[in-house]
Amino acid sequence: MEKRGEHMKFQSQGNPLFYGITVILISMLVFYYFISSFLMFIFTFLLTTLLIVMLLREYYIISRLLTVHRGISRIQIDIMQIEVLNIAVYGSRIGVEICSKETDQIVVFPVETERFVKLLLKRNPKIYLQNQQNMDAVRCNL
Numbered sequence: 001m002e003k004r005g006e007h008m009k010f011q012s013q014g015n016p017l018f019y020g021i022t023v024i025l026i027s028m029l030v031f032y033y034f035i036s037s038f039l040m041f042i043f044t045f046l047l048t049t050l051l052i053v054m055l056l057r058e059y060y061i062i063s064r065l066l067t068v069h070r071g072i073s074r075i076q077i078d079i080m081q082i083e084v085l086n087i088a089v090y091g092s093r094i095g096v097e098i099c100s101k102e103t104d105q106i107v108v109f110p111v112e113t114e115r116f117v118k119l120l121l122k123r124n125p126k127i128y129l130q131n132q133q134n135m136d137a138v139r140c141n142l
Contacts, residue, residue, distance in 0.1 A: 012058035086130040
């Protein structure tokens with residue numbers, strides 16, 4: 001987590017599947033380097049880099065809004081419009097399902113899940129917290 005004035009930045013938990021896909025993409029890129037022309041390699045390199053960025057770049061910023069950065073996309077949610085936070089276990093990762101009045105349900109995986117949830121609740125005490133018992137799994141670091 002990183003503080004910048006009134007903004008708090010939270011990193012996302014790593015997804016083992018995405019790491020595996022990244023290794024495969026890099027391996028394919030190295031292989032492709034030896035069997036293709038330089039121009040095609042550059043094109044493939046740029047596409048591979050874009051895919052890796054989309055897979056691995058995810059973080060969240062809490063200010064007046066919750067901003068979810070995923071790859072090259074950005075989703076903003078007004079914290080005062082959030083109605084429910086559901087703490088759920090997805091395989092080996094703890095996720096926070098966010099339900100708000102203005103956006104579809106979104107699932108985030110902050111590294112510091114407990115601090116992330118507490119900050120959202122501090123900004124909007126009207127948020128209903130579901131499955132709070134799953135926070136014990138967060139404390140035990142699964």
